[in-house]
Amino acid sequence: MIKDPCILIPSYNEERTIGEIVRRLKELKFTVYVVDDGSSDATALRAGAEGAIVIKNNVNMGKGAAMRAGFGRILGEDRFDSIIVMDGDDQHDVNDIAFLVKKAQESGADLVIGDRMQDTSRMPIIRIATNRFMSWLLSVMTGRDIPDTQCGFRLIKTDLLNKIELRSSSYDIDSEIILQAAKAGVKIGSAPVKTVYKDEKSKINPFVDTLRFIRLLILNAFRR
Numbered sequence: 001m002i003k004d005p006c007i008l009i010p011s012y013n014e015e016r017t018i019g020e021i022v023r024r025l026k027e028l029k030f031t032v033y034v035v036d037d038g039s040s041d042a043t044a045l046r047a048g049a050e051g052a053i054v055i056k057n058n059v060n061m062g063k064g065a066a067m068r069a070g071f072g073r074i075l076g077e078d079r080f081d082s083i084i085v086m087d088g089d090d091q092h093d094v095n096d097i098a099f100l101v102k103k104a105q106e107s108g109a110d111l112v113i114g115d116r117m118q119d120t121s122r123m124p125i126i127r128i129a130t131n132r133f134m135s136w137l138l139s140v141m142t143g144r145d146i147p148d149t150q151c152g153f154r155l156i157k158t159d160l161l162n163k164i165e166l167r168s169s170s171y172d173i174d175s176e177i178i179l180q181a182a183k184a185g186v187k188i189g190s191a192p193v194k195t196v197y198k199d200e201k202s203k204i205n206p207f208v209d210t211l212r213f214i215r216l217l218i219l220n221a222f223r224r
Contacts, residue, residue: 002081002082004081005082005155006030007030007032007084007086009032010037011034014089017088018088021086022052031080035055035067037060037062038060061169063169063171064169064172067085067166075158075162082104083155083156085152085155092114092153096153096191096193099193100191102191103155103189103191108187110159110187111177111188113146114152114154114190114193115193116151116193117131117132117148118147130150135147135150138175142179146178149175149178166180170212171212172212
């Protein structure tokens with residue numbers, strides 16, 4: 001049973017959107033942690049003004065490093081049974097949090113990943129191809145059926161985070177969490193979430209981040 005989830009938002013130069021996201025989450029009574037990953041804009045000020053707990057990296061260290069900083073802070077406080085991770089660019093609908101929580105409650109999954117692949121009409125073709133390839137490969141490697149392994153909108157139980165060790169500093173942390181969860185033998189679930197694309201430019205580089213993904217798989221094969 002999920003009783004008290006909090007929200008973690010790793011953010012880099014998201015002053016345009018972060019304040020409104022935090023405001024909506026606070027209206028839903030969530031405790032919100034924002035990791036400002038060395039932003040050069042007013043991300044931290046906007047998030048803090050709306051009531052978020054702000055964690056600051058002095059320099060830009062990458063999404064994975066930002067998430068690990070947030071996880072460390074939240075686990076150290078020992079207040080929450082789960083963490084919902086979402087992006088700070090407004091691509092995730094706060095109302096879809098209910099689907100992640102419901103799936104975790106009904107299935108007992110320790111990790112629930114958003115599934116955007118049920119409606120890809122607004123997703124760029126290159127991202128569809130990359131997501132499908134990575135999701136297929138990770139599903140084969142873990143023996144789990146995970147339709148959208150690259151979705152950063154997910155619920156992670158704190159008990160799971162206490163069992164695993166994360167090392168990734170970039171976007172490959174999303175795949176690393178899945179690999180480590182599978183190694184830990186926990187249940188992994190998926191829940192449908194909406195795809196929200198506006199005029200923002202993705203920070204993901206399909207070529208570079210695919211290489212990082214392959215490197216992660218190689219390192220994971222030799223990791224105990």
